[in-house]
Amino acid sequence: MSTDTQTRTKETDTQARTKALAEFYSAPETALFNQITVAHVRDCSTATMERDRWSGGGIPFIKIGRAVKYRKSDVLTWLEKYQVQSSTSETMAA
Numbered sequence: 001m002s003t004d005t006q007t008r009t010k011e012t013d014t015q016a017r018t019k020a021l022a023e024f025y026s027a028p029e030t031a032l033f034n035q036i037t038v039a040h041v042r043d044c045s046t047a048t049m050e051r052d053r054w055s056g057g058g059i060p061f062i063k064i065g066r067a068v069k070y071r072k073s074d075v076l077t078w079l080e081k082y083q084v085q086s087s088t089s090e091t092m093a094a
Contacts, residue, residue: 016040024072032062032069041075 020040024033035049038059042049052058053068059078062069 024075027072029071029073029076031072033072033075035068035070038070038075041079 017040020037024031024037024041027033035046039046039049049058053061059070060074062071
């Protein structure tokens with residue numbers, strides 16, 4: 001892949017993430033989102049989202065037929081479990 005193509009791909013990815021984050025945070029608490037949008041919110045891959053569903057340790061989800069959806073309120077609750085840390089030497093309280 002050429003450098004120009006890589007740069008355009010990064011710009012497109014950044015634009016997609018920015019759009020997804022704006023959509024997510026402006027939506028009501030009851031809104032449902034697909035794994036792509038929630039992966040942008042978590043800043044992870046869709047493969048990570050799928051692995052978390054398989055292992056049972058991720059964000060609660062809803063199955064509607066074959067579609068997997070995440071409620072905004074569940075995503076925000078899940079994110080709140082993680083404390084903000086100011087350095088890597090801090091440990092999370094159990």
